[in-house]
Amino acid sequence: MSTVTEAARRAGAPRPGGGTIRSVRDSLVVARRNLIRMARIPEMVIFGLVQPIMFVVLFSYVFGGAIALPGQQGPIDPAQYRAFLMAGIFAQTVTFATAGAGAGIADDMHKGLIDRFRSLPMARGAVLTGRTLADLVQTALTLVVLAVVALIIGWRTHENLGKVLAGFGLLLLLGYAFSWIGALIGLSVRTPEAATSGGLIWLFPLTFISNAFVPSDSMPAFLRHIAEWNPFSATVQAARDLFGNLPPGYPVPDAWPMQHPVLASALWSVVIIAVFRTLAVRKYRSATA
Template identity: 85%
Template structure:
């Protein structure tokens, strides 16, 4: 319980810091809003999904991908924040306190999760304005956002490990984004993966990002008419696949990040 309390104290510290620097949240919203507008009004008319060729069908298909991209791109911010704390010597100050070693990272990732949740709320409002709608009950819709946030929390631990492994926040930001672009674009986020070349389709089908996108689409009721998922297990059971992927990522990268933190702090 003391470790949990320490983690909550660190999370509160990071949330207060974010509140005093509102630019962090504002600039974090600009990119996903731009993606919504660009893909909806620029590319939406030329991309067909399922049996429908309407812009509205693609708009609903798209939003789950935008939501998932938003929560995963928070990885770069998480890594940069931890690298900044390391660079400024804040970790050395934490070392002198009687607190659990893993609480520093857990508190940071929990604060990032709260920020991501706020970003999703604003982004959902923007999506509703441009015509996105859900077609399932409230419980399933909330479950859809739940799997998205769980993936974002899992990826924040990857960001934590990157932040502990580099020397500057700038390097952490670059390191947090360089692998995210292929991960998000070689997926079913923006196009139907069934139309990809064979070798790319297999990568997209087993991509943890794709599983979460597919799961949220099903839970939102946003699968377009005539759309048929591939026979790959993650695409046939996306909710379970998303949960399994997220838990595995959390277990692996939390273990690695805490071990790296202990070595750095030692």
């Protein structure tokens, strides 16, 4: 009897370590579980690569010869548009991962896996943190493949390696921030299908009412102001600056986020993480109470 009691005590007792250390450790365990799952279902990664590659090819070769950038002299140069475009495609790719994050968490809820996690002696927020970290790794791999495709079609950076890496770092930070929005959506709906729809329906206006694909000064005044204060636009502008992809003579809008895009991008991402992580963890606790 004493042996059984001791085993039960060990199973139910928290493991050694402070709250922060325990939360980090549990989050990494959950992240590892999700990464193993992704490795065993490679079509999840493959299908996640198809859409951004299609966007690169279609926008580069279908629209690239028809869109003139402000400050551009002479005939339309598709190469300049490709340089302008890629930061927008990178940003769109990391934010569209939001739908996958939400669907994955909704699927875990639907199958009862979250309830099984709740029965274990682990930090409550670790389930969501681990999931978002795993999604961040997948997003990083997608960005690597997408950058290779961009190099093949002629995209180049014109800054030093440190700035280029900083640009990709801001893109990943934005993707991680948006994955918390996806987590909240996944916890708020009943099915993975609803999470996918809910994760995409607001992303299309967010990404297209921005400077990702066309300059914001070509928009009506009210849309231009929205685009210039859009967190997505700030990250796109920051990536263009850090990659050295702003066309010669391109006029930078007067809005503060466009004048200080690196700082604005970092601030937007941190605020989104702080707000939506708090909301998602609170929703997780109430959903599993």
